[in-house]
Amino acid sequence: MQDEQDVRVAGLVEEFLAARATRKPSVHTLQAYRRDLGAVLALIGDGDGDDVVTLGDLSPRSLRAAFARFAASRAPASVARAWSSWNAFFTFLVTERVLPGNPMSGVDKPRPAPYSPKPLRGEDTPEQLLSAVRSADERQRDPWPERDVAVLALALCAGLRLSEMLALRVGDVQGRPGERRVEVAGKGGRPRTVPIEPELDGVIERYQDSRRVRFGRAGPRDALLVDRRGAPLRRGGLQYLVESCYRRAGVTDRVPRGAQLHALRHTFATRLAEDGANASEIMRLLGHASLTTSQGYIEVTAEQQRAAVRANRTNRALRGL
Structure with a gap:
């Protein structure tokens, strides 16, 4: 295992995105991953920039606090998507043997609203x-x-x-x-x-x-x-x-x-x-x-x-x- 205190999360995010790119997702999917990971990471950095955050800073407690702030001004669907992005990121780190476990089990995920199709109104x-x-x-x-x-x-x-x-x-x-x-x-x-x-x-x-x-x-x-x-x-x-x-x-x-x-x-x-x-x-x-x-x-x-x-x-x- 690498020393968590010395590993910058921003670099690992780039590795994760590069690995995801091999699956040929849409450009918008990769942009969503980057946006969701970066937004929460900035909150964990507490204004000092996301490049200063290390793996040691990513505890369930810090993630819960960051997600609470992230959710304050966003719809449940956006929070759920960000949670999924972080869950995928941590799953990648566990697979790569960078971390022994995924801390997202300690962060509540919003329940998605029931799916509601939005067709054009009017029969004709x-x-x-x-x-x-x-x-x-x-x-x-x-x-x-x-x-x-x-x-x-x-x-x-x-x-x-x-x-x-x-x-x-x-x-x-x-x-x-x-x-x-x-x-x-x-x-x-x-x-x-x-x-x-x-x-x-x-x-x-x-x-x-x-x-x-x-x-x-x-x-x-x-x-x-x-x-x-x-x-x-x-x-x-x-x-x-x-x-x-x-x-x-x-x-x-x-x-x-x-x-x-x-x-x-x-x-x-x-x-x-x-x-x-x-x-x-x-x-x-x-x-x-x-x-x-x-x-x-x-x-x-x-x-x-x-x-x-x-x-x-x-x-x-x-x-x-």
């Missing part, structure tokens, strides 16, 4: 959105409705996450007519295949045709989704694109707070559940790591069905019988 909102965006908006400097519809359709009809859209390559859309599919680089390095129906295939084909007119033929390894200059879409650009589509369709009031593009994916999953898909099918199509997450869509659908029955005016007539 997805159709209204697509209808509004498919026509060129002359108020835009360079309207490109084919691209905008393709982005919305990939979330609404294939359930792709923002990061998965950004990672798509032209060659990821594969298969013969009638058997088309998209190969997705999923969250946590879990690839999956999502079948696409002829309607979505047609949307993607029209977008690619319009792209060839603008920028010439793209190779199979080129990014599928590009901006108006032909460069690969980035996170901020994709988020802005979706927000502008909501504004153009006049449905911003039907988008759950904080959901944005994810509301489209949740709409896809919710409609799957409404149409009879089971949790296992939803799990495979959306790339969930847990069946519990997929089950949440089915439970929400059941609640909505009961609310619809409850709203039936005939039920109220039964109360006096």
